[in-house]
Amino acid sequence: MKRIVSIQDISCIGKCSLTVALPVISAAGFETAIIPTAVLSTHSAFQSEFTFYDLTSQIGPISKHWKEEKFEFDAIYTGYLGSFDQIELVKKFFDDFKRPDTKIVVDPVMGDAGELYKGFTPKFAKEMATVCAKADVAIPNLTEACFMLEEEYIGEGYSREYIENILRKLAALGPKYVALTGMSFEEDKLGVVCYDKENDRFFEYYNEKIPVRYHGTGDVFTSSFLGAFMNDMTVEDSFKIAVEFTFEAIMKTVEDKDGNWYGVNFEEALPKYMELLGK
Ligand code: PXL
Numbered sequence: 001m002k003r004i005v006s007i008q009d010i011s012c013i014g015k016c017s018l019t020v021a022l023p024v025i026s027a028a029g030f031e032t033a034i035i036p037t038a039v040l041s042t043h044s045a046f047q048s049e050f051t052f053y054d055l056t057s058q059i060g061p062i063s064k065h066w067k068e069e070k071f072e073f074d075a076i077y078t079g080y081l082g083s084f085d086q087i088e089l090v091k092k093f094f095d096d097f098k099r100p101d102t103k104i105v106v107d108p109v110m111g112d113a114g115e116l117y118k119g120f121t122p123k124f125a126k127e128m129a130t131v132c133a134k135a136d137v138a139i140p141n142l143t144e145a146c147f148m149l150e151e152e153y154i155g156e157g158y159s160r161e162y163i164e165n166i167l168r169k170l171a172a173l174g175p176k177y178v179a180l181t182g183m184s185f186e187e188d189k190l191g192v193v194c195y196d197k198e199n200d201r202f203f204e205y206y207n208e209k210i211p212v213r214y215h216g217t218g219d220v221f222t223s224s225f226l227g228a229f230m231n232d233m234t235v236e237d238s239f240k241i242a243v244e245f246t247f248e249a250i251m252k253t254v255e256d257k258d259g260n261w262y263g264v265n266f267e268e269a270l271p272k273y274m275e276l277l278g279k
Pocket of ligand 1: 009011016017040042043044045080109117215216217218219
């Protein structure tokens with residue numbers, strides 16, 4: 001069985017980061033190791049104060065123990081990182097654990113809708129670009145991409161030329177594939193635009209755009225992409241599955257009269273995910 005490690009926080013309530021990565025990647029059929037970078041009472045998008053217990057000091061000792069035990073990973077997946085120190089430790093983890101065939105997938109979680117989440121700065125975004133540089137596949141949204149590249153953010157009505165320029169600049173940082181999530185060139189469509197650097201090729205995939213906004217959809221998207229990709233699907237097919245699964249999770253949330261804004265009902269979409277994976 002392939003083993004994947006995900007390095008990001010545990011938001012105890014909020015259905016994001018590790019509490020999404022674990023069940024989704026497990027459903028895809030893989031052992032999922034974790035390095036929790038922090039424990040938060042909720043994710044950071046609640047209005048009230050949330051608790052934050054930093055686990056940065058554990059990243060080094062956990063990695064050291066794993067080296068001694070000779071654990072290896074078929075993929076390394078990083079998401080929300082909370083400090084400059086964590087960025088450095090994650091890059092060291094890549095260097096220490098990347099075999100030639102290990103896939104590194106980076107979702108540089110930092111913001112949305114043109115704004116950075118609480119606690120992040122433009123300087124941090126520049127540093128996050130150095131994590132993306134080491135990825136095989138980097139999956140930011142447009143906000144995160146613009147902050148990392150110091151490009152102007154155009155939230156709506158952007159041209160294909162603008163998006164392709166951003167994707168090429170992201171790819172120039174290092175990754176073989178870069179994808180922008182939450183993309184829309186038509187009012188009623190939402191999906192992903194990806195650039196395959198080796199073949200200098202763009203591809204896009206969309207589903208219907210539902211006029212609602214939920215938290216955690218990015219983590220659902222990247223986790224399900226990785227689960228498909230590690231099932232030996234092509235990058236293109238894996239992104240299609242991620243779009244379909246994320247859409248299904250949003251629909252399940254919309255249909256649930258008690259649906260919460262803070263996270264989507266991805267649990268109810270897992271049967272569809274398995275079906276998409278042919279399981
Ligand atoms: O969904 C991304 C995410 C992960 N972890 C924490 C967050 C967020 C988004 O706000 O706050 C702690």
